[in-house]
Amino acid sequence: MADAAATVDVRAVHHLIAGKPVAGASGRWGEIFNPSVGEVQAKVQLATGGEVDKAIQAAAKAFPSWAATNPQRRARVMFKFKQLVEEHMDELAALLSSEHGKVLADARGDVQRGLEVIEFACGVPHAQKGEYTEGAGPGIDVYSMRQPLGVCAGITPFNFPAMIPMWMFGVAIACGNTFVLKPSERDPSVPLRLGELFLEAGGPDGVLNVVHGDKEAVDAILTHPDVKAVSFVGSSDIAQYIYANGTAHGKRVQAFGGAKNHGVIMPDADMDQVVNDLVGAAFGSAGERCMALPVAVPIGDDTADELIDKLLPAIAGLKIGVSTDPDAHYGPVVNAAHKKRIENYIQMGVDEGAELKVDGRGFKLQGHENGFFIGPTLFDHVTPTMKTYQEEIFGPVLQIVRAKNFEEAAALPSNHQYGNGVAIFTRNGLAAREFAARVNVGMVGINVPIPVPVAYHSFGGWKRSGFGDQNQHGMEGVRFWTKVKTVTQRWPEGLTEDSAFIIPTMK
Numbered sequence: 001m002a003d004a005a006a007t008v009d010v011r012a013v014h015h016l017i018a019g020k021p022v023a024g025a026s027g028r029w030g031e032i033f034n035p036s037v038g039e040v041q042a043k044v045q046l047a048t049g050g051e052v053d054k055a056i057q058a059a060a061k062a063f064p065s066w067a068a069t070n071p072q073r074r075a076r077v078m079f080k081f082k083q084l085v086e087e088h089m090d091e092l093a094a095l096l097s098s099e100h101g102k103v104l105a106d107a108r109g110d111v112q113r114g115l116e117v118i119e120f121a122c123g124v125p126h127a128q129k130g131e132y133t134e135g136a137g138p139g140i141d142v143y144s145m146r147q148p149l150g151v152c153a154g155i156t157p158f159n160f161p162a163m164i165p166m167w168m169f170g171v172a173i174a175c176g177n178t179f180v181l182k183p184s185e186r187d188p189s190v191p192l193r194l195g196e197l198f199l200e201a202g203g204p205d206g207v208l209n210v211v212h213g214d215k216e217a218v219d220a221i222l223t224h225p226d227v228k229a230v231s232f233v234g235s236s237d238i239a240q241y242i243y244a245n246g247t248a249h250g251k252r253v254q255a256f257g258g259a260k261n262h263g264v265i266m267p268d269a270d271m272d273q274v275v276n277d278l279v280g281a282a283f284g285s286a287g288e289r290c291m292a293l294p295v296a297v298p299i300g301d302d303t304a305d306e307l308i309d310k311l312l313p314a315i316a317g318l319k320i321g322v323s324t325d326p327d328a329h330y331g332p333v334v335n336a337a338h339k340k341r342i343e344n345y346i347q348m349g350v351d352e353g354a355e356l357k358v359d360g361r362g363f364k365l366q367g368h369e370n371g372f373f374i375g376p377t378l379f380d381h382v383t384p385t386m387k388t389y390q391e392e393i394f395g396p397v398l399q400i401v402r403a404k405n406f407e408e409a410a411a412l413p414s415n416h417q418y419g420n421g422v423a424i425f426t427r428n429g430l431a432a433r434e435f436a437a438r439v440n441v442g443m444v445g446i447n448v449p450i451p452v453p454v455a456y457h458s459f460g461g462w463k464r465s466g467f468g469d470q471n472q473h474g475m476e477g478v479r480f481w482t483k484v485k486t487v488t489q490r491w492p493e494g495l496t497e498d499s500a501f502i503i504p505t506m507k
Contacts, residue, residue, distance in 0.1 A: 018058035019205025035101030038370035052220035059178035062206030080201035097323035099187035114166030121174035148176030158184035243467035259420030266426035281449035342395030420461030
């Protein structure tokens with residue numbers, strides 16, 4: 001992030017604190033690129049710890065009133081917010097595409113998947129209900145209630161600037177918490193716009209605050225005594241840092257990291273469908289998805305050879321274009337540094353001895369030669385010892401790791417350091433059932449290449465893909481953003497002499 005960005009005559013992205021736009025005063029700026037042309041289009045000021053504190057104080061001030069608002073009224077705000085996001089879908093998708101680079105159809109999907117969690121959050125009166133037992137003991141009833149935690153925070157990545165913020169703040173706020181959102185400084189405009197729409201929907205000032213920043217802002221959130229819970233999505237190293245530091249400061253933390261999702265291809269799979277699914281899952285959104293499918297595991301050389309024979313023409317038919325091109329399958333990656341990182345991984349794969357079948361380096365889009373584009377890349381004969389297999393590339397690179405049999409194929413995702421998602425392609429129900437039961441991965445797709453659960457289930461990976469005990473959204477999300485209080489009550493007609501000294505039991 002360059003201080004020189006402050007001198008660029010471009011749009012400035014502000015913070016949103018206590019319902020008001022705040023320009024910020026740190027003097028440090030981040031550059032927001034248009035990835036399709038490779039030029040700075042906006043600047044964002046990076047918050048100081050003091051500015052983060054102001055957002056947290058605003059959330060703390062708003063909390064008592066919002067927590068006391070009954071769930072049905074909170075749900076009405078979420079219903080109105082959902083309506084406004086739908087009305088502004090085209091605006092949000094265009095803004096998202098311009099800063100991230102994903103094509104408009106993918107950008108709309110980003111917004112829509114976030115909205116589905118908002119839809120779930122609209123049902124908070126039911127989701128937040130407790131339990132009741134009549135007659136748990138002589139004249140004793142027991143009931144529980146789910147209550148909000150207080151000020152909560154979300155730290156979100158660049159690759160889903162609409163979906164993941166809504167995954168976090170939608171459920172947290174519906175449950176009665178107030179929220180401080182620290183989105184990625186690479187594409188911060190959509191999260192800010194969501195904050196503005198929440199205010200328009202009737203959300204009280206301070207319930208949802210948006211502050212932009214880098215590590216200074218993150219550390220201010222992690223160490224602030226008024227923040228009760230933190231949700232994070234990003235790289236695994238940072239996720240581990242967030243989890244360790246947040247929990248060390250007494251916070252509830254869920255931190256989701258990187259991925260290396262595998263697609264196991266049985267010999268009986270519908271290969272045409274497999275190829276169609278692989279091309280979309282590996283190269284869609286330029287591979288910048290934690291649920292992308294960058295590793296194909298065909299079982300047997302005949303399966304692998306057939307897969308490659310069908311993949312090559314499918315890859316050749318992909319169209320890479322600017323984010324606004326309705327015919328483009330995917331657009332540029334987010335910035336020049338990330339483009340260089342992906343290209344370095346491709347060269348590393350060559351150096352490690354993998355067979356480069358399709359090389360996406362050097363791709364230039366006519367008229368947009370400075371854009372951050374990378375063509376689709378395909379490797380064959382990748383082995384588990386290669387660093388390019390062990391690490392997340394996060395780009396339009398598909399690797400083929402050949403397996404001799406089912407046992408070897410199932411072991412690959414189970415033994416990998418990441419455990420976000422996995423898929424199996426087969427017509428054999430027994431094999432699919434066995435695979436789903438045994439594989440050491442958090443989310444499994446059976447003939448589904450990107451097994452992101454629907455909003456009323458929950459999202460979360462295992463191993464270095466997820467730190468913490470509870471997942472995103474669904475009832476897991478409700479449990480993460482609330483605490484349980486259990487009440488044991490009795491309304492006796494009279495007391496015995498020693499009754500006050502007896503622990504209530506069922507005896």
